[in-house]
Amino acid sequence: MSSVRNARVLFNSHPESYPIPGETIVYDTTKTIDLQSIPLNGGFLIKTLVLSVDPFLRYRMNPGVDDHMGSFRIGAPLDGFGIGVVLRSETPEVQAGESLNNSIWTVFQEYTVYPALGELQILKKHPKLPLSVYLGAAGMPGQTAYLGWKAYADAKPGEVAFVTTGAGAVGSIVIQLAKQAGMKVIASAGSEEKVEFMRSLGADVAFNYKTTDTRKILEKEGPINVFWDHIGGEITDAGIEFAADGARILSVGYISGLNSSTGWPQIKKFHLVGLKSLHIHGILVTPLLEIPGYLEEFYEVMPRKLVSGEIKYVEDLTMGLDQVGEVMLAVLKGTNKGKAVVVVAEE
Incomplete structure (x- = not known):
């Protein structure tokens, strides 16, 4: 031995x-x-x-x-x-x-x-x-996107979605799900290369949040009906500010605070949640996998869509x-x- x-x-x-x-x-x-x-x-x-x-x-x-x-x-x-x-x-x-x-x-x-x-x-x-x-797309990130969207987006044709980190493993799938639901999609990422990738996925408005004012984009292209957020802080505030009445805010991550030595950024626009009757849902994949039928549906649908190219990754x-x-x-x-x-x- x-x-x-x-x-x-x-x-x-x-x-x-x-x-x-x-x-x-x-x-x-x-x-x-x-x-x-x-x-x-x-x-x-x-x-x-x-x-x-x-x-x-x-x-x-x-x-x-x-x-x-x-x-x-x-x-x-x-x-x-x-x-x-x-x-x-x-x-x-x-x-x-x-x-x-x-x-x-x-x-x-x-x-x-x-x-x-x-x-x-x-x-x-x-x-x-x-x-x-x-x-990735057939695993935890794909499950987060597909099942979180299924559970909470309540998407309707003609509505507007805003997806942050839209070139990432989760966000890129959400862009495609939103387009397939008939929505107008605004998406942000941190480089021009990623902006082009989001456009290739069907995003109607794609921008680099490091060089473009997110608030100005949302003011022009909103109001937002579904806000899929990975960032937190100022970006979350902007999404809340330009959300439509009754909008759904799906909070998936808070990457703006992950590497900060000063703690988590504070949300300053939270008072608008009540005034606009906003619906906030935290997206964590584990509870979603426990919903009867959800995991089975994911493995029935997602691998097939990835192989056919209906969902790109x-x-x-x-x-x-x-x-x-x-x-x-x-x-x-x-x-x-x-x-x-x-x-x-x-x-």
């Missing part, structure tokens, strides 16, 4: 602003594993294939996170969404060679023993879709577990192009 490397990505320190690759996040190759003899104790051994790098990982780098996700522990591996292949199994429901994706966290290391199937799911992959897409694939820190920084600075996925290994 012989051991092989079991590289991992460790959380090393709490960042004050952007995480620093090699300091906040450290690639470690000191651990080994014997794939044939390591005890499974009724569980199974997974080889990690692909990992998702998402903005919420930065939130978990803050100390004292006490919600359902929790803070990362100093000295422990990161964990998040991922897909792996089963190498050995003592769990009756899981067979060697099957691919598993997770609705709990995948450890950011090459090999991991899991004690039981739990919320891990055997992946039923469409033969024409790459595995990595099940971390873009991936940003990076090779190597050692690149997680750099990819995380790119995601937080908005320099990635498409859904950020780290390819750890081939099957």
Whole structure:
């Protein structure tokens, strides 16, 4: 029997602003594993294939996170969404060679023993879709977009939608869902290249929020009936200010405050929520997956639409577990192009 490397990505320190690759996040190759003899104790051994790098990982780098996700522990591996292949199994429901994706966290290391199937799911992959897409448009981001829109948008033809980070993994799908619902779509992103991408998805008004005044765009093109927001702060205030009476505000993220050392930006226009009878819904994918029929509908509809091209997607694939820190920084600075996925290994 012989051991092989079991590289991992460790959380090393709490960042004050952007995480620093090699300091906040450290690639470690000191651990080994014997794939044939390591005890499974009724569980199974997974080889990690692909990992998702998402903005919420930065939130978990803050100390004292006490919600359902929790803070990362100093000295422990990161964990998040991922897909792996089963190498050995003592769990009756899981067979060697099957691919598993997770609705709990995948450890950011090459090999991991899991004690039981739990919320891990055997992946039923469409033969024409790459595995990595099940971390993006056919995975958690796609579920967030499709199921959040289904549950709360109440879209009507001729209405106006405003989508922030419209070139991202979630926002890009929301643009397409809104257009398919017959809406006029306003969308923002942080570069001219991303603006062109949003136009290619059908956005009627696409702009760079870093060089264009969001308020002026919304004042001209609104009022807004559905506001899909990933940013928070001043952008949220602008969306509320130019919302139509009875508009639906779907709050998905708060990226403007993720890397701030001064805390979360405050909303100054909240008094308009009552005056305009606005409906605010927080979008978290886990409760949506628990609604009867929702997950089944997603896997029935979304892979088919992705294969046919009815829903377009873009991936940003990076090779190597050692690149997680750099990819995380790119995601937080908005320099990635498409859904950020780290390819750890081939099957």
